[in-house]
Amino acid sequence: MVNPYASPQFESSGDSSLRDSPRPRERGLVGHVRVVSILQMVQGGLDLSAGLLLIGMAVFFGYFLEEIAKENPAMDPQGQLANGGMKAMSIAYGVAGGVIVAIGLLSVVAGAFNLRYRGRVLGFISLTTGLLTVLTCYCAPTSLALFVYGLVVYLNPSVAQAFDLGEAGYTSSQIDDAFPVRR
Numbered sequence: 001m002v003n004p005y006a007s008p009q010f011e012s013s014g015d016s017s018l019r020d021s022p023r024p025r026e027r028g029l030v031g032h033v034r035v036v037s038i039l040q041m042v043q044g045g046l047d048l049s050a051g052l053l054l055i056g057m058a059v060f061f062g063y064f065l066e067e068i069a070k071e072n073p074a075m076d077p078q079g080q081l082a083n084g085g086m087k088a089m090s091i092a093y094g095v096a097g098g099v100i101v102a103i104g105l106l107s108v109v110a111g112a113f114n115l116r117y118r119g120r121v122l123g124f125i126s127l128t129t130g131l132l133t134v135l136t137c138y139c140a141p142t143s144l145a146l147f148v149y150g151l152v153v154y155l156n157p158s159v160a161q162a163f164d165l166g167e168a169g170y171t172s173s174q175i176d177d178a179f180p181v182r183r
Contacts, residue, residue: 026179040114043130043139043143047139047143048100059094107130
């Protein structure tokens with residue numbers, strides 16, 4: 001009779017993925033890395049949409065409102081819009097949109113790397129720069145929550161070991177196997 005609670009016994013069938021796997025370790029919060037990575041990519045998508053919206057507003061304020069003011073003098077009785085009064089607002093929206101788009105791209109890239117247990121420092125940078133999106137108020141609640149959750153996960157010692165294994169060249173499935181779930 002086979003003991004269902006015994007550790008599995010592998011035969012040496014030449015399967016190098018089993019031989020080269022790291023030894024089992026304490027799981028810690030390793031299971032949360034995948035969740036944080038996916039949330040980073042979703043947050044990056046939200047940031048990208050907010051940044052593109054800001055860039056669109058920069059184009060609208062910089063070009064279309066100025067043209068409308070030139071065609072309709074009653075809209076701008078003091079002549080501020082027609083004389084370039086919207087340029088500063090257009091530049092501010094454009095710069096903010098560009099920064100938010102860059103942060104969004106960084107979050108998507110960091111999330112993709114972190115899914116494979118690589119780029120832990122990139123994950124920290126992504127979470128930290130994601131706090132700048134609080135200035136848009138659009139992404140404030142989610143970026144703050146992701147920052148706290150991500151730091152709790154990434155600062156866990158087991159997660160640091162998992163990322164070390166990922167940087168050493170182990171696959172994500174080998175790393176998941178090295179941190180078994182307790183049942």
